[in-house]
Amino acid sequence: MEFTFKELVAKAHLDYVGPAFPSWWGKNKTKFVLPSLKNVARDLLLGGRYFQQISFSYKGETFDLPNEPLISMSLQKTIVETATVGTERIGTVKEYICTEDYQITIRGVCVNDDPDERDVFPSDQVEMIQSMFLINDRLEVVTNPFLELFEIRSVVLKSINWEEMAGEQGLQKYTITAVSDNDFFADMTEKNRLIQS
Numbered sequence: 001m002e003f004t005f006k007e008l009v010a011k012a013h014l015d016y017v018g019p020a021f022p023s024w025w026g027k028n029k030t031k032f033v034l035p036s037l038k039n040v041a042r043d044l045l046l047g048g049r050y051f052q053q054i055s056f057s058y059k060g061e062t063f064d065l066p067n068e069p070l071i072s073m074s075l076q077k078t079i080v081e082t083a084t085v086g087t088e089r090i091g092t093v094k095e096y097i098c099t100e101d102y103q104i105t106i107r108g109v110c111v112n113d114d115p116d117e118r119d120v121f122p123s124d125q126v127e128m129i130q131s132m133f134l135i136n137d138r139l140e141v142v143t144n145p146f147l148e149l150f151e152i153r154s155v156v157l158k159s160i161n162w163e164e165m166a167g168e169q170g171l172q173k174y175t176i177t178a179v180s181d182n183d184f185f186a187d188m189t190e191k192n193r194l195i196q197s
Contacts, residue, residue, distance in 0.1 A: 069108030
């Protein structure tokens with residue numbers, strides 16, 4: 001039986017097969033000098049899920065997540081709403097506080113690449129992902145055009161879920177949640193710029 005890893009991951013997590021974003025990027029990346037959101041599909045910006053390879057690094061060690069996991073993310077603002085006084089006024093006064101970190105969810109499936117070992121539990125992949133998760137520091141994003149479009153270059157892993165795979169001894173689903181992480185000096189630069197103006 002012939003299948004693709006894209007179909008396997010999609011069916012394991014969502015029963016959904018999305019367009020091949022990495023193929024599009026490979027053909028069109030030379031058109032971009034800097035990442036631009038103008039050429040990303042509307043569905044992508046509205047929470048769509050797309051397949052693509054993702055790798056992280058930490059102190060010279062690289063972690064390649066297997067089989068093109070699904071990546072979705074969200075962004076939220078902190079806004080304080082204050083009630084207004086008066087019987088004729090409707091609504092609240094909104095005060096923007098900050099834009100929070102991107103919330104990233106990575107859903108994937110571990111399965112052996114060798115067709116002869118598809119029924120063997122993918123322990124090497126599971127151990128690699130687990131060792132990556134146990135790093136209590138930020139990880140650098142090595143390769144991922146989607147995250148680069150949003151200038152996400154490092155993340156902190158928050159949780160991992162190894163899901164049950166009843167009757168599928170050669171597969172292991174996982175879900176990782178992470179948040180984007182920016183350099184602190186960027187905030188200090190912004191603060192100094194505001195003080196000087």
